[in-house]
Amino acid sequence: MNRLRFLAARSLRQETALMRLSVPQRELLADLAGRSVALIGNARALAEAAHGSAIDKADLVIRINRAPMPAAPSHGSRTDWLALAVRLAAPDRDRIGPARILWMSPKRKRLDWRTAASPGFYLHPLGDYCALRDRLGAPPTTGAMLIDLALRSGLASLTLYGFDFFASQSLSGRR
Template sequence: MNRAGFLLARTLRLEAPLARLSVPQAELMAELAGRRVALVGNARSLAERDEGAEIDRADIVIRINRAPMPASRTHGTRTDWLALATSIGGADLDRVRPRRLLWMSHKRKRLSWRVASSPGFYLQPLAEWQSLKDALGAPPTTGLMMIELLASSELAELRLHGFDFFASLSLTGSRRADQVPHDFATEARFVKALIARDGRVVQVGAPRGG
């Protein structure tokens, strides 16, 4: 598909042509199998901790949306995958330099040709977004969509950095929890239950007993 065809499909909300731009989910699952994965969220609290070296030691480092990295000491330097649910400018893509881009949002109109035509591009199926939305009773965050996707693979370990479910707000904006369409309390319970039943998943920096 060329750029003109992509723009037409996006404008007319033609899912099938857009889906053909994506690698199959099985390709992601194969790459994840047996690997140690660091998923880096955008909580402001991460900027107060020294987790950068640990993040960079992971086999695969995945960041979210505009992927703020204020210091290597706190956030590390590597980005293997970048999971998106918002538009991103060329300057941010050039800064982060991911080798794979994933579009997780149901809002296809925000998907750019640069992202969709990138090597290894992955498009999250609408049905999977809807299923998670139904389970939560609210639109899922990019982070939770990635946690669910990663946990469904045969990875060896998933370590969550920078996830406090908006307790410290986000490094990428100033909005409060009541100003965004997500249910962070429900997402926190979802992840806590996942950690309880899946010993591969670890929330780094979580309070004891929390």
């Protein structure tokens, strides 16, 4: 699909066409199987900890949205996958340097061409989003969707860092 067709599919909410840009979910889940995964949230409290080396030792490091990394001792330095629900500016994308981008938001109109055309791009199915929303009784966060996805994969371990459920606010937003 070229950029013009992408823009048309996005504007017209043609989910089937957009899903053709994505690696299949089964491939993503297979990439997680048997691996230790560090999932990094954006809680401000993480900056006060020293988890960086443990994060970087994981087989796979997944960060969320703008992926603030104020210091390697607290946040580590690796990002293998980046899970987005927001558009990411080019300088942030270059700073983070993920090998794979996952678009988790149901808001397809926020999805940009550079993200959708990136190698290994994954588009989280709307059906999965809706099923989790219905189970939770509320719209799931990007972190909740990642946890749900990871737990369906057969991974060896999942360790959460930077998740305190907004007790310390966020390093990347106003919440």
